[in-house]
Amino acid sequence: MSSxxxxxxxxxxxxxxxxxxxxxxxxxxxxxxxxxxxxxxxSGYVAKTGRRVTTNIGFAYTGRRTVADVxxxxxxxxxxxxxxxxxxxxxxxxxxxDKRPDETYTQYFMRKGVRGVVLRTTTDSRHVCLAIAKExxxxxxxxxxxxxxxxxxxxxxxxxxxxxAVEYLISLGHRRIAFAxxxxxxxxxxxxxxxxxxALDGRGLKYDEKLVFRHQANFSGGATxxxxxxxxxxxxxxxxxxxxxxxxxxxxxxxxxxVRVPDDLSIVGFDDTEMRYGVFPTMTAVxxxxxxxxxxxxxxxxxxxxxxxxxxxxxxxPTFFEVHDxxxxxxxxxxxxAPNAGLSTQA
Amino acid sequence: MSSxxxxxxxxxxxxxxxxxxxxxxxxxxxxxxxxxxxxxxxSGYVAKTGRRVTTNIGFAYTGRRTVADVxxxxxxxxxxxxxxxxxxxxxxxxxxxDKRPDETYTQYFMRKGVRGVVLRTTTDSRHVCLAIAKExxxxxxxxxxxxxxxxxxxxxxxxxxxxxAVEYLISLGHRRIAFAxxxxxxxxxxxxxxxxxxALDGRGLKYDEKLVFRHQANFSGGATxxxxxxxxxxxxxxxxxxxxxxxxxxxxxxxxxxVRVPDDLSIVGFDDTEMRYGVFPTMTAVxxxxxxxxxxxxxxxxxxxxxxxxxxxxxxxPTFFEVHDxxxxxxxxxxxxAPNAGLSTQA
DNA sequence: CTGAAAGCGCTTACAG
DNA sequence: CTGAAAGCGCTTACAG
Numbered sequence: 001m002s003s004x005x006x007x008x009x010x011x012x013x014x015x016x017x018x019x020x021x022x023x024x025x026x027x028x029x030x031x032x033x034x035x036x037x038x039x040x041x042x043s044g045y046v047a048k049t050g051r052r053v054t055t056n057i058g059f060a061y062t063g064r065r066t067v068a069d070v071x072x073x074x075x076x077x078x079x080x081x082x083x084x085x086x087x088x089x090x091x092x093x094x095x096x097x098d099k100r101p102d103e104t105y106t107q108y109f110m111r112k113g114v115r116g117v118v119l120r121t122t123t124d125s126r127h128v129c130l131a132i133a134k135e136x137x138x139x140x141x142x143x144x145x146x147x148x149x150x151x152x153x154x155x156x157x158x159x160x161x162x163x164x165a166v167e168y169l170i171s172l173g174h175r176r177i178a179f180a181x182x183x184x185x186x187x188x189x190x191x192x193x194x195x196x197x198x199a200l201d202g203r204g205l206k207y208d209e210k211l212v213f214r215h216q217a218n219f220s221g222g223a224t225x226x227x228x229x230x231x232x233x234x235x236x237x238x239x240x241x242x243x244x245x246x247x248x249x250x251x252x253x254x255x256x257x258x259v260r261v262p263d264d265l266s267i268v269g270f271d272d273t274e275m276r277y278g279v280f281p282t283m284t285a286v287x288x289x290x291x292x293x294x295x296x297x298x299x300x301x302x303x304x305x306x307x308x309x310x311x312x313x314x315x316x317x318p319t320f321f322e323v324h325d326x327x328x329x330x331x332x333x334x335x336x337x338a339p340n341a342g343l344s345t346q347a
Numbered sequence: 348m349s350s351x352x353x354x355x356x357x358x359x360x361x362x363x364x365x366x367x368x369x370x371x372x373x374x375x376x377x378x379x380x381x382x383x384x385x386x387x388x389x390s391g392y393v394a395k396t397g398r399r400v401t402t403n404i405g406f407a408y409t410g411r412r413t414v415a416d417v418x419x420x421x422x423x424x425x426x427x428x429x430x431x432x433x434x435x436x437x438x439x440x441x442x443x444x445d446k447r448p449d450e451t452y453t454q455y456f457m458r459k460g461v462r463g464v465v466l467r468t469t470t471d472s473r474h475v476c477l478a479i480a481k482e483x484x485x486x487x488x489x490x491x492x493x494x495x496x497x498x499x500x501x502x503x504x505x506x507x508x509x510x511x512a513v514e515y516l517i518s519l520g521h522r523r524i525a526f527a528x529x530x531x532x533x534x535x536x537x538x539x540x541x542x543x544x545x546a547l548d549g550r551g552l553k554y555d556e557k558l559v560f561r562h563q564a565n566f567s568g569g570a571t572x573x574x575x576x577x578x579x580x581x582x583x584x585x586x587x588x589x590x591x592x593x594x595x596x597x598x599x600x601x602x603x604x605x606v607r608v609p610d611d612l613s614i615v616g617f618d619d620t621e622m623r624y625g626v627f628p629t630m631t632a633v634x635x636x637x638x639x640x641x642x643x644x645x646x647x648x649x650x651x652x653x654x655x656x657x658x659x660x661x662x663x664x665p666t667f668f669e670v671h672d673x674x675x676x677x678x679x680x681x682x683x684x685a686p687n688a689g690l691s692t693q694a
Numbered sequence: 695c696t697g698a699a700a701g702c703g704c705t706t707a708c709a710g
Numbered sequence: 711c712t713g714a715a716a717g718c719g720c721t722t723a724c725a726g
Contacts, residue, residue, distance in 0.1 A: 004720065014697045019721055022457060024450045027695060037453050041483035044655055046462050049396030049703070049719050053459050056438065067427055068638060073420030080414055080439055087444065089459065091403065092427055092437040103371045106384050110369060112400050112436065113460070115393050136388035219624055248625050255602070255627035277566055278595050280602035280627065291415065308391055351704065361713045366705055374711060396703050396719070 002043035058114035060093040063122035071272045074290035082298025086306040105132045116301045138310035140297045145187045154297045154315045161286045161319040162195025165268045169238045170203050173333040178239040180225045183214040192242035222249020237330035238266035251279050262328035281325035349390035405461035407440040410469035418619045421637035429645025433653040452479045463648045485657035487644045492534045501644045501662045508633045508666040509542025512615045516585045517550050520680040525586040527572045530561040539589035569596020584677035585613035598626050609675035628672035
């Protein structure tokens, strides 16, 4: 293993000079510094003590890592911006690989040299977040909610705008409105489901379990939901797909099988990036600013760490609802306005 | 600042015991360990020396950070998988913020405690990559090419499949084929442009500068390109859009203005994720496996670092060409096959 | 501009 | 199960 001692020997100088060269002390001659740095690089030197930076925060998954996901990417982008104010860096940790069964989470994080951790979690690994909070290690969970006052989290309130989205469909004249969600019910999807139910309730429409679809959150799941909706005997005139992939899959499948959006079916989607502009027609959607979630999480975490005492915080940021071209009045109302347009299945 | 000494004082034990507790030595009683870890967490302790992990590699941008980009996300996902074999972790660095003007890149990276660095670069910051290589710090650039044998890089050969894509269009009967690219010409976009020209050349078709569009790589750029292509007096029957955002923007704009794809216009796109399945119609595209780029870069880098000597490497991974539903014969050939179908503008 | 020596934060072999 | 003391890797005030 490379050390100041070895480098000193090879360069024919004292360890004092090596240390100075590595730490950019101005009193070392340019020639000596270059020679020492070259040897350090060749021998793969890394300081095992000394001035090394101690301002890292971890980014970790309690479940499977999903770094390539667009939501995670936006999140991570926000996190990197959030740590800027306090000059922290972000380390992507792999807990599944490195956490030893006999050590605590605190010991693991300290070994990795991180001062705090931003967590992404799943329904079946929530207990890991709670265990970390119980140990008292500075942590903030993104996009989930917890009752434990010692566990910091930040998430979106997607219920309010889900209510708004469904009420908007009702105001356009829709009465049979379907709902699709991820078949793994995390807090967010449950919020949207409750928003859907609350909106129906508030406007005196009956909830029908047959209109609720739970499917894997991918394009083909969305395509399947569209096919099922369109093949129902008393088919809905609108659908709220509360997941980005389901929404994209459905709107493209509509094109493929000739279902006109919004003439035959109105579609409200959910967007956590900019994909509402990347489909045809542009999609009316409840939107989540994923970057802000990561930014706020990282900002609060690093600020409290920098101050010396980490105090737990819980924060909810609002979503927003955007109307684009995938929603309109239902076929029966269109038919009244222009009798020859649209294919109504109503008597 | 918290230290073993302070924690020892507060816990009423020796620094020996504190060190043991922090490092999970089995001889410390459970009660003592818990008390010490609690104090360590409360005081924000982080080891300034000792067993701390020294297996970090950096992920840095020589230009602007674009972590939220889907390409970068896939890349980063690959990098996290690539470092697994040698048990490295990835630190997201912010060179713009932290690199001091008076220190070398080597000094900066050592200060951050990273043993090597994966670089993303831009046309106007390529010199930073070369400077890092000149210092001898282990580095690999993703998705660019260099002549310097000391600078490692990994990129895609998108020329071969660009030739193939344009030849495929020619084989379908297209003779006027447009081309669109990002207006900032990095290696990759230049490759695709050269592939386009080579294919025309090889089949004896004349290159026409008027059919080449350079635009900002976003949806609205793609939409603009489509409008311009369709409004040309002797308009092309096919287009190869050599950038994912341009391709998506164009195919959606086609829907919006009633240009039928592929009946009126064949579209070949470029995809670095799975978006070819997320548009209608599904898109024939030259595809780049971004994850593999990151994976290979990280694997080679960490392997050579782990072995003790970093040896530069240059690697090119192939793209692949996939035919989907956005390409078909040009209108004039369709017209011959089925006289009443399609709206031919030919005499 | 450089080095011998003291010092700092942590770990560990030895003693109890 | 715990601690005093030696040791390790690095930095720094002092001397030249």
